[in-house]
Amino acid sequence: MRPEDRDVFVYNQTKETILAYHVKVAGTFLSRFVGLRRLDSIARGSGLWLQSVKSVHTFGMRFPLDVILLDRDNRVVALEELVRPFRWVQPRTQVRSALELPAHSIFRSCTELGDQMMIEDYQTLSEGAVSQIRPQQARSPQDHGAALCPALPSDKARRSVA
Secondary structure: OOHHHOEEEEEEOOOOEEEEEEEEEEOOHHHHHHOOOOOOOOOOOEEEEEEOOOOOEOOOOOOOEEEEEEOOOOEEEEEEEEEOOOOEOOOOOOOOEEEEEEOOHHHHHOOOOOOEEEEEEOOOOOHHHHHHOOOOOOEOHHHOOHHHOOOOOOHHHHHEOO
């Protein structure tokens, strides 16, 4: 199986929420270049994990999406909500990968700056990683709403780490 053919899931360890169940891995230049362009929409619970990037763009896209920029330890260093087609997300030096998710995924999961993400391949999921997910407490994106999120900081404070 080629690396870009595999699916991973994304779990917010800090908030104990699942962001997406079926995230494609874009680890090659070609897979990052094509990205989500050929799609008309993106289903809830799916997404794209762009590896080895500092920024993303939505040129050629047909729908808005949420972008989560991660450092080498998969900690959230920037959030961009509802990025419309034909936009550029500001590059940041500490970014090592990016998650492109359906619009409103950040809000539904209550994801904030500094949150720790766990990104695991279904086939290589270790017993230790499984024990970190508490099924009785983990909430899916469909379960979330504003009532479940604690008071969030201002929009400007949520956008990026200085």
